[in-house]
Amino acid sequence: MTGSIRWAGNKKRIAATLAILLLIVSVLSGCWDLRYLDRLGVVMAVGVDSDPTGKQQLRVTMQTVLAQNAAAGNKLASEGMAVTTFTETGDTMFEAIRKMTRKTSRRLFFSHTRLLIIGEQAARKGVFPLLDLIERNPDIRGDIAVMIARNTTAEQLLQTTTQIDAIPANQMYDTLEINEHALGQEYLVRVQEITRMALQKKQQVAIPSITLEGDEAAGNDEQNLKRIHPTVQPELSTMAVLKEGHLKGFLTAKESRGLSWMLGRVKSTVVKAACPNSEGYFMVEISGSKVNMSAVKPKDGIPVIQIGIKPEGSVKEVMCSDLPVDEEEMLKEIGKLIDQSIEGEIEAVIVKLQKKMQLDTFGWGRLIYMQKPALWRRIDKEWDVVYPKVQHELKIKTRIKDTGVRGNSIVK
Amino acid sequence: MFSDYMLSRGRKKTKKQEDREKELQQNQLGEYEQEPLLPVLADNIKLLQSEMGNSNDIVVRELALEGEGGFIKVAIIYVQGLVDEFRMNESIIQPMQSVPFQAGPDDPSRVQDELKNKIVAAGRVEEAKDWKKLFEGLFLGNALILLDGCNTALASSCVGGERRAVEEPKTETAIRGPREGFVEALRVNTALIRRKIRSPKLWMEQKTIGRETQTPVCIMYMKGLASEDTLQDLRDRLDAIDIDGILESSYIEELIADQKWTPFPTILNNERPDVIASNLLEGRIAILVDGTPFVLIVPTELNMFFQAAEDYYQRFDVATFLRLLRFFSYVLALVMPSVYVAVVGYHQEMIPTPLLLKLVAQREGVPFPVYLEAFIMELVFEILREAVVRMPTIVGNAISIVGGMVIGQSVVEAGIVSPPVVIVVAFTAITSFVSPTYNLGIAARLLRFLLLIAASTLGFYGISIVLLLLLLHLSNLRSLGMPYMKPFSPMFRKDWKDTLLRAPMWMMRERPQAIAVDNLVRADMDTKELEGQEPVQ
Numbered sequence: 001m002t003g004s005i006r007w008a009g010n011k012k013r014i015a016a017t018l019a020i021l022l023l024i025v026s027v028l029s030g031c032w033d034l035r036y037l038d039r040l041g042v043v044m045a046v047g048v049d050s051d052p053t054g055k056q057q058l059r060v061t062m063q064t065v066l067a068q069n070a071a072a073g074n075k076l077a078s079e080g081m082a083v084t085t086f087t088e089t090g091d092t093m094f095e096a097i098r099k100m101t102r103k104t105s106r107r108l109f110f111s112h113t114r115l116l117i118i119g120e121q122a123a124r125k126g127v128f129p130l131l132d133l134i135e136r137n138p139d140i141r142g143d144i145a146v147m148i149a150r151n152t153t154a155e156q157l158l159q160t161t162t163q164i165d166a167i168p169a170n171q172m173y174d175t176l177e178i179n180e181h182a183l184g185q186e187y188l189v190r191v192q193e194i195t196r197m198a199l200q201k202k203q204q205v206a207i208p209s210i211t212l213e214g215d216e217a218a219g220n221d222e223q224n225l226k227r228i229h230p231t232v233q234p235e236l237s238t239m240a241v242l243k244e245g246h247l248k249g250f251l252t253a254k255e256s257r258g259l260s261w262m263l264g265r266v267k268s269t270v271v272k273a274a275c276p277n278s279e280g281y282f283m284v285e286i287s288g289s290k291v292n293m294s295a296v297k298p299k300d301g302i303p304v305i306q307i308g309i310k311p312e313g314s315v316k317e318v319m320c321s322d323l324p325v326d327e328e329e330m331l332k333e334i335g336k337l338i339d340q341s342i343e344g345e346i347e348a349v350i351v352k353l354q355k356k357m358q359l360d361t362f363g364w365g366r367l368i369y370m371q372k373p374a375l376w377r378r379i380d381k382e383w384d385v386v387y388p389k390v391q392h393e394l395k396i397k398t399r400i401k402d403t404g405v406r407g408n409s410i411v412k
Numbered sequence: 413m414f415s416d417y418m419l420s421r422g423r424k425k426t427k428k429q430e431d432r433e434k435e436l437q438q439n440q441l442g443e444y445e446q447e448p449l450l451p452v453l454a455d456n457i458k459l460l461q462s463e464m465g466n467s468n469d470i471v472v473r474e475l476a477l478e479g480e481g482g483f484i485k486v487a488i489i490y491v492q493g494l495v496d497e498f499r500m501n502e503s504i505i506q507p508m509q510s511v512p513f514q515a516g517p518d519d520p521s522r523v524q525d526e527l528k529n530k531i532v533a534a535g536r537v538e539e540a541k542d543w544k545k546l547f548e549g550l551f552l553g554n555a556l557i558l559l560d561g562c563n564t565a566l567a568s569s570c571v572g573g574e575r576r577a578v579e580e581p582k583t584e585t586a587i588r589g590p591r592e593g594f595v596e597a598l599r600v601n602t603a604l605i606r607r608k609i610r611s612p613k614l615w616m617e618q619k620t621i622g623r624e625t626q627t628p629v630c631i632m633y634m635k636g637l638a639s640e641d642t643l644q645d646l647r648d649r650l651d652a653i654d655i656d657g658i659l660e661s662s663y664i665e666e667l668i669a670d671q672k673w674t675p676f677p678t679i680l681n682n683e684r685p686d687v688i689a690s691n692l693l694e695g696r697i698a699i700l701v702d703g704t705p706f707v708l709i710v711p712t713e714l715n716m717f718f719q720a721a722e723d724y725y726q727r728f729d730v731a732t733f734l735r736l737l738r739f740f741s742y743v744l745a746l747v748m749p750s751v752y753v754a755v756v757g758y759h760q761e762m763i764p765t766p767l768l769l770k771l772v773a774q775r776e777g778v779p780f781p782v783y784l785e786a787f788i789m790e791l792v793f794e795i796l797r798e799a800v801v802r803m804p805t806i807v808g809n810a811i812s813i814v815g816g817m818v819i820g821q822s823v824v825e826a827g828i829v830s831p832p833v834v835i836v837v838a839f840t841a842i843t844s845f846v847s848p849t850y851n852l853g854i855a856a857r858l859l860r861f862l863l864l865i866a867a868s869t870l871g872f873y874g875i876s877i878v879l880l881l882l883l884l885h886l887s888n889l890r891s892l893g894m895p896y897m898k899p900f901s902p903m904f905r906k907d908w909k910d911t912l913l914r915a916p917m918w919m920m921r922e923r924p925q926a927i928a929v930d931n932l933v934r935a936d937m938d939t940k941e942l943e944g945q946e947p948v949q
Binding site for chain 2: 044112114
């Protein structure tokens with residue numbers, strides 16, 4: 001009996017001690033990691049240029065949301081801009097960012113950053129050093145999209161107002177996504193993909209580029225928004241190709257989509273082909289494409305890459321007077337015409353990247369490493385010499401599923 | 413395991429306590445308690461009146477009745493308001509006066525027999541041999557018949573007085589299902605259950621609890637279904653109660669509960685006879701207390717609080733959906749404000765960007781940190797709710813208008829509180845009303861504040877700590893010795909048919925294994941088998 005009573009007493013004491021400890025802990029923690037929402041400056045995009053004055057390495061621009069202006073439908077919203085930018089120079093990214101506290105009254109918050117824009121100059125110096133901060137810091141996401149500012153600076157781009165989306169970073173990001181899903185000329189590249197490729201060291205990176213269309217100087221002004229056709233607006237350019245993280249050049253629009261075809265990044269696109277028997281063109285909308293690349297046994301020690309591409313699509317526009325799409329045989333012929341168009345794009349990019357620039361953006365080296373390790377061991381050391389000599393066999397087989405809800409065209 | 417606990421509780425009665433008990437009992441009814449009545453009628457009347465302080469509602473009607481060889485002095489004593497006076501006149505006084513007695517005043521015991529066996533036309537006539545019985549009979553609404561020269565009294569039942577009629581229960585309404593609810597009178601309530609289960613196996617045990625209130629408490633169970641161990645446990649616990657008054661079943665609920673320190677109700681109460689009947693058929697035990705429509709059910713599981721009577725009257729798919737909805741709402745009611753505080757205060761990266769920007773904009777210029785804001789609004793809501801419950805209905809409307817205006821409009825417009833908090837608090841309020849049982853809802857109200865504190869100091873980490881502790885606590889709870897988290901912990905897979913889901917009737921052929929010890933088959937059974945089955949002893 002006494003035992004049970006003593007135990008009950010102990011139990012009470014333990015409970016009381018625990019309660020007190022819990023209370024102390026909750027006070028000691030002092031709201032530990034608490035961040036006040038209204039004290040955060042939400043950074044949507046980061047821009048990096050090389051410092052034009054040359055005093056320091058980098059010139060970093062932050063596009064930060066002014067939430068009271070950005071949130072539509074908010075009564076408190078004033079007439080001001082949805083975003084503001086802070087620019088600061090520094091030898092490293094972090095230095096520049098922390099130096100910005102001289103100008104911001106809020107803690108910059110990177111968890112929602114979507115976009116990293118790298119100026120052309122800075123990209124030529126090297127992209128990899130700029131990514132370490134993003135990869136290393138747990139507060140910053142690794143799935144930030146990377147773009148290269150072509151013929152302009154990242155700062156200029158981030159200071160350009162946009163009409164459709166009040167936050168320019170969103171507009172640029174969404175444009176890229178729409179482009180990838182509807183034209184396939186450029187595709188989204190995330191920081192973590194670049195890091196992964198850099199670590200594998202067997203594939204060169206390509207990054208989409210963006211430029212400004214119009215009068216650059218007019219971008220940083222409300223007037224740009226008040227016109228029906230803006231004086232200046234961001235416009236996607238083509239894929240930029242890099243070597244070991246250094247910008248080497250830009251592809252043409254044709255080559256750019258050729259690269260997308262090769263890498264299987266085409267989700268949906270349109271392909272143009274000339275009418276077989278008359279003037280004009282017809283269009284096929286591709287709704288999906290399967291790519292199969294494989295390394296086969298070498299001829300004379302030079303590897304051969306087989307590329308098989310199987311797009312699927314349907315005829316969506318016919319401007320030809322003599323293209324009877326309601327004939328079964330015609331569909332196969334259309335498919336072949338489309339094959340030729342796609343082949344042209346792919347051959348163009350192979351010529352450009354393999355022969356001229358000698359950049360292994362296609363990941364052929366990695367392909368050989370994966371599929372023919374013995375061969376790779378032999379050519380690993382002299383891959384730079386071997387690569388331009390690598391043969392390829394391209395096979396494209398487009399399947400036309402249907403011709404839309406119209407039979408033959410009314411074009412005469 | 414529980415019997416050990418009971419034993420230790422029994423052993424705790426030291427000599428000192430026993431002395432005190434005796435003293436208390438003496439205070440109770442004075443020295444007359446066990447003593448027989450006096451032989452002279454006038455003395456008895458005098459004693460009774462003085463003992464009761466000449467209370468006005470005690471009516472003493474003295475009669476002189478014609479008997480063999482003289483008049484017999486008789487007194488009829490009753491409490492006004494507890495007795496149906498009209499019926500008493502018809503069944504006791506009129507028959508007494510109309511026919512002369514065969515016995516005379518010199519043989520009062522024969523007169524009493526005559527009265528009891530021949531004259532009094534009441535359903536139940538009992539002999540009260542001592543003062544204790546006499547008072548008991550008096551206060552239960554009997555008319556006492558005292559004879560001169562006789563040291564026992566007759567207690568003739570003619571219970572009457574004002575009572576609430578059987579109405580639709582207010583706390584738990586159903587769209588489909590019986591419309592009757594329990595009332596305050598114990599006998600009506602037991603009858604309501606008898607009307608549902610017409611079986612000789614429905615057994616009933618009555619106890620009187622409360623030193624002063626002498627409240628009749630009734631245990632009802634299905635013989636052969638309810639566990640005998642649990643029954644004995646319950647009897648012991650009820651017998652151990654020593655309190656001056658039982659005014660509501662909640663007194664008993666608190667006094668017999670296994671764990672006293674918990675926000676969760678470990679005993680279910682309900683005012684629907686159909687719910688009680690279905691629980692009796694599962695092998696549970698009902699405790700009916702006179703003076704309240706709320707009947708207790710033991711043993712209780714957490715799971716039962718999410719079941720509404722209507723679940724069994726609607727199609728099983730609908731019922732399952734509603735049950736899941738209820739469970740989900742309860743979780744929401746518990747964690748929503750704290751999750752909001754944690755997300756906004758600590759885990760902003762979890763919010764989709766457009767929503768984050770909205771929230772930032774809304775919080776712009778709000779003077780309080782988010783946790784304080786949430787805390788204030790929750791508190792304001794609790795105050796409003798309490799005010800509406802306590803106020804008369806007419807005033808209640810005014811309160812809701814003022815509350816709605818002040819909270820919904822002005823506070824937000826003045827920029828003192830951000831709109832999302834108001835949305836969260838309002839939605840939490842609605843979800844907390846989904847819980848079919850009121851007292852589990854109150855538990856959520858309390859725990860919400862605990863979670864809010866955890867969330868505002870440690871974010872999601874704090875919430876998960878508190879939720880884990882809650883889970884531990886729940887698994888530790890017992891209801892009359894039975895685990896509260898049954899059938900999840902310990903696990904009874906077969907019983908899961910009627911937990912979060914409600915399986916179709918034709919699939920629930922067996923009673924919950926966790927409750928009924930024997931006689932598991934509920935439906936689709938062989939009748940011969942049932943007849944052969946001996947009740948558990």
